[in-house]
Amino acid sequence: MARPSSRWTEAHVRRLFWRAGFGATSKEATHWAKQGKGATLAWIMSGGQGPTLVGPTPTVDGHTLDPTNEWGHDVLWWLDRMIRTQRPLVEKMTLFWHNHFATRDQDRPLMLRQNKMMRGRALGPFASLLKAVTTDPAMQLFLSLADSDKSSPNENYARELMELFTLGKGYSEHDVREAARALTGFKSSWSRSGDFGGVAYVADNHDPGMKKIFHHRGRFDWHDVVHLVTTHPNHAPFLVGELWSYFVTEPLDRGTRTRLVRTYRDSGLKIKPLVEAILTHPKLYADLSSPAMVKCPVVFVAGAMRSTHRFIDDDNWVWLLDSMGQFPFEPPSVAGWDWGPAWLSTNTIRARFTAVNYLVQKGELKVEDKSIPPELSVDDHLARALHATGQPWISSSTQGSLRAMVPRFFAGVKTTNTYLMQSRADMCQRALRHLLLSGPDAQLH
């Protein structure tokens, strides 16, 4: 059973930090449990006064990152923000929008520009975000909105706008075609050498004729389309459902949906009050003793690094994230990634296991040869491993299996064989740390 929400424990803090961000360090968990629920939420919603990023600047081979030009550095640049940010909700919402308005196959400067745009508008009014997305060059090129003109409107953006971005359902094929006409007029420019020069609105390319969209008639243009989709009755329930399932595994019941839709509409379609209402909802804290949400790969990696005080100092995370099935800035399609249990297959969980290999080889997690006292008790072995890994949640059954493993490392080894006793002690601690970060429990938050 869930504990009464009036209590605010380290488990509550850890849950909130995982879902709204990338996990809490042990220090954060202790600190915010003492400060109470109100103070914790205020910090999560708005952040403190200090710098956004704390900790060492990311490097590869000793050099600072070049996200625009070096392959994979864009991924490292964003992963670093997730690890070092003191505004975790802003990064987590930027990730939400990156998945929601998924764009791929575009040049790095355009993707980084889109990322910055989404970060700036992550918690603001939805309509303003949608306008920025509609005119965003990366999106325009990706969904063929650039150069869609009156003589032959391209339906790609209009369709995904309704299906994936704002409504889900409640529109017809006719609405898509008419909206495509209304969205015409954007034109891309390119230099002679083939460099992209931006997108401009050219009135001559726009279809000024009458359109009928959702039973409304008018000489609609792209501003009107944004207005029509955001005021469509399906929009608020659709976005509420998308955000709810991003943060909460429990199904969204009808009463909660109605209340959240009201919150969203009453605020004038602002994201922040809606997200705050979800983050304070008791259902977010319903299963503190058995977390049920699968961490997406970037949350798995950023969370493990954050809680073990590791920072970016090589580029292995790029191929590791790719093999886990999440390559930021290259979602698989306009529908984004498949979330939840779909993250985990035999291959991706093995890739997560391999990623932990790269965590335990450096920094505070590394167990040096001859560093573990051979006579350490089972309790001390486990406590030491839990401390090194940032006190991650494990089930009581996992705890039992890990405790049972410790004596088995020493089975058949004579205590007089000091070399073997020492090497087994070191290896046992390595195994414990690895399994705490890679086992089934570590996939959940």
Next chain:
Amino acid sequence: MPNAHRACDDFRTTSETRRRSFLDTPLSRRQVIGRGIGAGLAVYAAKAMPMMRILEAAEAQAAAAPNAPIIVAVFLPGGCDLLDSIVPMNQFGAYADLRPGLKVDQPVALGSTGLGLNPQLATGLNGGLKGLFEAGKVGLLPGIDYANPDLSHFHSRHFWETGLITPDQATGWLGRWLDRAGSPDNPLQGVSMDFGLSPVLRSGTAPVAAVSSPDDAQFWIPGLWGDAFDRTMETWSAISSPRPTAPGPAAAHSAARQAKNVADILAPYKKNDNGVDPLAGQVAYPEGDLGDRLKVLAGLLSLPLGIRAVTVEADGDFDTHDNQADDLGKGLAEAGGALASFQADLEARGAADRVITLVWSEFGRRPKQNDSGGTDHGAGGVAWVQGTRVAGGVLSDYPDLTKLDSEDNLAVTVDFRRVYASLLEQWLGTDATQVIPNAGSLGRLKLIA
């Protein structure tokens, strides 16, 4: 990728004696498998001996039905265009009117069918898809789709994946087939050649797996070797053994369990220490992810692992809203070339008579081109079956370009579920109504020669 090597080295140092005992004594059947595909494999077979029960299960399934038919489903993502892939030469005037800027001027004629292929489909080993067609090893299915098609990628893909016209969550059509007709304990019976499991293979109860290559399936941990590594992986099995019911925890535990099963089963087929790939055959593949995946797959299919259903996703972008001439050409060349090599490879390995490949895409494209040098989502797409056992030829009617539907789309001439039902019954030997609802009303096509 730096993955299995450390564990392999450690293993060699700890079990040299055991390895020698294998090499010096008469070979068991399992070691023959290893020897048959490359020297040095017994090493890894020995390593896997404590877990050989699992390989035994895979082999038992294969031994019980050594010639059991296999289906490989290859997905061309994005909605592959029919008109510019399989060109209606016998309707060329109407085609040229719809595709003034895009039309394929010099299609490669397919005998007297009135159809021609995009020249990119005639590239590749032995004349690519054209060569396969002429050898009677390809059955083309132009105009495939379903009635009142939904032009959303995600809805259409979901329908094709599940074999059901419903937006609701459901198991995949091949996952459901394995639930009915598969093994309860061999995860290799259903394999996605990818990092994740294809929704086509999502099952209710049957174990299935995702595998990119046998090397990628292995576990290792730095600074842990010998008995200590074995103890660690036994503990991995212990912490993976609970069977929680909530979807997230259930997925975490079952993925952890199955990942170790797959690693154990494939351990004998890893590349050996000289970097020689024991699975490699004689046939060259074109560069690209699809070729790489099909190459590993051909190796696995020639082994007695009880593989029955496989999914592979092509790399190309078939969602050609713009720049279709180039992008479609590239996608077709890569897909067609890889599939031609795959067919030749299966034949060289003597596995071809057990394998049929179904190539599919989620929908077709609008006949009239758009102004971006591309085409928008439409109906009536492209699919084909290939293999030595298929009925070669053009198996469905090519849509009439002068009779478009009310949305200016091609008329659908064959429902994809009819193809599924026909494959289930004629190839896999399962009553289609057990897998596809209302299969009785869908009719059948003769897909097998």
